[in-house]
Amino acid sequence: MYEGPVQDLIDELARLPGIGPKSAQRLAFFLLSAEKTDVLRLADALVQVKEKVGFCSRCHNVAAGELCRICQNPRRDPKVICVVEEPRDVIAVERTQEFTGLYHVLGGALSPLDGITPERLHLAELLDRVRAAAVTEVILCVNPTVDGEATAAYLARELAPLEGVSVSRIASGLPVGGDLEYADEITLGRALAGRHAV
Amino acid sequence: MYEGPVQDLIDELARLPGIGPKSAQRLAFFLLSAEKTDVLRLADALVQVKEKVGFCSRCHNVAAGELCRICQNPRRDPKVICVVEEPRDVIAVERTQEFTGLYHVLGGALSPLDGITPERLHLAELLDRVRAAAVTEVILCVNPTVDGEATAAYLARELAPLEGVSVSRIASGLPVGGDLEYADEITLGRALAGRHAV
Numbered sequence A, B: 001m002y003e004g005p006v007q008d009l010i011d012e013l014a015r016l017p018g019i020g021p022k023s024a025q026r027l028a029f030f031l032l033s034a035e036k037t038d039v040l041r042l043a044d045a046l047v048q049v050k051e052k053v054g055f056c057s058r059c060h061n062v063a064a065g066e067l068c069r070i071c072q073n074p075r076r077d078p079k080v081i082c083v084v085e086e087p088r089d090v091i092a093v094e095r096t097q098e099f100t101g102l103y104h105v106l107g108g109a110l111s112p113l114d115g116i117t118p119e120r121l122h123l124a125e126l127l128d129r130v131r132a133a134a135v136t137e138v139i140l141c142v143n144p145t146v147d148g149e150a151t152a153a154y155l156a157r158e159l160a161p162l163e164g165v166s167v168s169r170i171a172s173g174l175p176v177g178g179d180l181e182y183a184d185e186i187t188l189g190r191a192l193a194g195r196h197a198v
Helices: A002-015 A021-033 A036-052 A086-094 A123-132 A144-157 A184-191 B004-014 B020-035 B036-052 B089-094 B123-132 B148-159 B185-193
Strands: A077-084 A101-105 A137-140 A167-168 B077-084 B101-105 B135-139 B166-169
Touching: A002 B036, A021 B036, A036 A086, A036 B004, A036 B020, A036 B036, A036 B135, A036 B185, A077 A086, A077 A123, A077 A184, A086 A167, A086 B020, A101 A123, A123 A144, A137 A144, A144 A167, B004 B020, B004 B148, B077 B089, B077 B123, B101 B123, B123 B148, B148 B166
Parallel strands: A077 A101, A077 A137, A137 A167, B077 B101, B077 B135, B135 B166
Antiparallel strands: none
């Protein structure tokens, strides 16, 4: 066992996902010999993120205030909503610079076996938003995984009765720059099924 | 880019060794949805380790005060000194429960190509300790690597003229090229027990 504060730091670091006891020990010794100001800046960043950052009351993205930066932007088109699982997916879509609407972050995907039922996600809030605002298009941008597909199917069924709202799902297929030879058969099957005229 | 405090946390986490931008992002989102008290405890552990932990003035191990816990222990035999490279190596040797003397942490191994010359390590302090106290045995417990062996050879030469001090090197029960930190306690215990004069 290490001196109290060192062991405490190792224990706290080892609680983080993907960091085992050995990595925690290695990080703790790195921090022990690092510049004090650097370590205090990390400590402050941790405090700040819990003090200042919450979730957007409209789209559930991370937000430093009541609304996130995207919901606050008057140039974003409020008639189009892109539905994603996690806040990091918002960043991934933003990076394409192809989307100018708003987002809705579900907070995960349906997974009954893991106890993720519709009540655990921000699904009802999405339906309320679509009903309340003049939304014309909902893009289901959840992951092409079993759970994501189940979530998309659930949302498509719930959104179907709403008039004047078109619901779409992002295309599945080969990644750009990918190689047919290394594609798995399900992805390639989807790519074939989703073929379009040129 | 994320909201200011989130991006700040990602940037700070990404400075840690072995944590790339993607891991930093993943950790930041984990911390964002973690309990506030847990995150503040981690922040506090970081502050505490920099506020309270320094290095032992005698053996250069990590210490919460002037002397480390091992140097403070009156039941440890001050006539035997185990020389290791890093504080984590002290823990590795302690785990064998085969050693009851004191330690001397060099702070690394000689590596002229990386600029680690004898002046950069606590080598002179070791020689002073051995000269000043009634030390009868010095165990060179540095890693069985090229740099470690060079350090052991250097120390063996420096210690040779001192009267009444036997100098030994741990047995090569450890795989050559290995690292003390990852040795299991039985192997390391055997290596200690089978030490031989140099």
